[in-house]
Amino acid sequence: AQTVTQSQPEMSVQEAETVTLSCTYDTSENNYYLFWYKQPPSRQMILVIRQEAYKQQNATENRFSVNFQKAAKSFSLKISDSQLGDTAMYFCAFGAVVGAGGTSYGKLTFGQGTILTVHP
Amino acid sequence: DTEVTQTPKHLVMGMTNKKSLKCEQHMGHRAMYWYKQKAKKPPELMFVYSYEKLSINESVPSRFSPECPNSSLLNLHLHALQPEDSALYLCASSSSGGKPLAKNIQYFGAGTRLSVL
Numbered sequence A: 001a002q003t004v005t006q007s008q009p010e011m012s013v014q015e016a017e018t019v020t021l022s023c024t025y026d027t028s029e030n031n032y033y034l035f036w037y038k039q040p041p042s043r044q045m046i047l048v049i050r051q052e053a054y055k056q057q058n059a060t061e062n063r064f065s066v067n068f069q070k071a072a073k074s075f076s077l078k079i080s081d082s083q084l085g086d087t088a089m090y091f092c093a094f095g096a097v098v099g100a101g102g103t104s105y106g107k108l109t110f111g112q113g114t115i116l117t118v119h120p
Numbered sequence B: 001d002t003e004v005t006q007t008p009k010h011l012v013m014g015m016t017n018k019k020s021l022k023c024e025q026h027m028g029h030r031a032m033y034w035y036k037q038k039a040k041k042p043p044e045l046m047f048v049y050s051y052e053k054l055s056i057n058e059s060v061p062s063r064f065s066p067e068c069p070n071s072s073l074l075n076l077h078l079h080a081l082q083p084e085d086s087a088l089y090l091c092a093s094s095s096s097g098g099k100p101l102a103k104n105i106q107y108f109g110a111g112t113r114l115s116v117l
Helices: B100-104
Strands: A001-007 A010-014 A020-022 A024-026 A033-039 A046-053 A062-068 A074-079 A088-098 A105-110 A113-120 B005-009 B010-013 B018-025 B033-036 B045-051 B053-057 B064-070 B073-079 B087-094 B111-115
Touching: A001 A088, A001 A105, A010 A020, A020 A113, A024 A074, A033 A062, A033 A105, A033 B100, A046 A062, A046 A074, A074 A088, A088 B100, A105 B045, A105 B100, B005 B087, B010 B018, B018 B033, B018 B087, B033 B073, B045 B064, B045 B073, B053 B064, B087 B100
Parallel strands: A010 A113, B010 B111
Antiparallel strands: A001 A024, A020 A074, A033 A046, A033 A088, A062 A074, A088 A105, A088 A113, B005 B018, B018 B073, B033 B045, B033 B087, B045 B053, B064 B073, B087 B111
């Protein structure tokens, strides 16, 4: 079974500054995927960024980037130039395929989340 | 179109009522998921359907009854709920074909906020 740990229950940052959210995981799987999801007060879960474990290059999406350290099982999210709209709960998630063949599907294991507040 | 639509947005029900939550997607996804989420907590997986067949039931009480009548639609039937069942219920879908990455990317609906009185 996989476990995902987010050690920062809450964080805050000033607008335009940079913040890093931490995530560690534990697994015996070889093929897996890592995600950061954002859940603003509207409660809609939004995919922010994804990382394939077999890729060494860290993923980036505009102001969002990750620091993926496979050996250390660490997957942190860096938000640059923070904006008020970044205020949300952020979940780190571990994904792996369950089952075999054409009917297989992905299963996500979520961390406990980090509440990020961006101050003007 | 990467939209998952959930109805209703809000639902208030008594402990003796029967109600249903509905989830719909038109992305051709063949895996659909129900999650329960309490405030400031991560989503908890309840059920997974793959190709309209129940693949995972995470020991959910029988007062929750899922149904997948076709590849685009997922229902959650509710009966004799308890106040502790009050939560946000999220539906998600993902591809069941193609690369493993696509199978792991789940698209979420906006949820149904359920209150049990």
